[in-house]
Amino acid sequence: MMINDPLSDMIARIKNAATRKRSKVLTPASRLRQRVLDVLQDEGYIRGYSLVQNPGEFPQFEIELKYFDGQPVIAEIARVSKPGRRVYSAINDLKPIKNGLGISILSTSKGVMSDAAARDANVGGEVLCRVY
Numbered sequence: 001m002m003i004n005d006p007l008s009d010m011i012a013r014i015k016n017a018a019t020r021k022r023s024k025v026l027t028p029a030s031r032l033r034q035r036v037l038d039v040l041q042d043e044g045y046i047r048g049y050s051l052v053q054n055p056g057e058f059p060q061f062e063i064e065l066k067y068f069d070g071q072p073v074i075a076e077i078a079r080v081s082k083p084g085r086r087v088y089s090a091i092n093d094l095k096p097i098k099n100g101l102g103i104s105i106l107s108t109s110k111g112v113m114s115d116a117a118a119r120d121a122n123v124g125g126e127v128l129c130r131v132y
Contacts, residue, residue: 006030008079011129018065018072026052029059035112036128037061039105043114045074045131080104080127090124102132 003009010027017025027033029051040046047064066073081087089106094115097104104115108125118124 003028005079005083007032007036007128008082010036011077011079014063014065014074015077017063018074021067021070021072023065025063025065026060027063029061032107032112033061036105037063039103039112039114040074040131043103043131075132076102077129077131079129087127088125089127091119091122092124094118094124094127097130098132102130104128104130 006028010033013025013027037046037049041048045066047066049061049063051059052062053059089104094104094106096102097115105128106113106115106118106125107128108118108121108123110121110123112128113121
């Protein structure tokens with residue numbers, strides 16, 4: 001199966017699994033997805049993830065979703081920068097998401113990081129997605 005935007009595919013899988021109240025979801029492995037999952041784990045939106053390698057298959061990440069009082073911690077996750085329209089932001093132009101309750105995930109020259117970490121590092125970059 002050919003996927004044009006792997007990150008959007010992962011985001012859709014997470015949204016669908018959270019809607020169905022699944023505890024885990026599988027997605028094909030890549031370095032970009034791993035970096036985004038690292039940020040989601042550091043910020044407390046997912047419990048964790050692990051690499052699953054079955055013989056003869058492409059490696060996959062098994063993502064453990066997090067719930068609080070029966071509701072998913074990730075209320076909304078949306079792709080911002082898409083292959084047809086890249087969205088870049090200077091550090092001064094980044095606005096808080098949901099009055100600071102959410103995060104933006106950026107791809108910067110210093111790696112993939114949350115908007116708070118980007119402010120601390122004083123770097124802007126491509127806005128990959130927003131989570132709250």
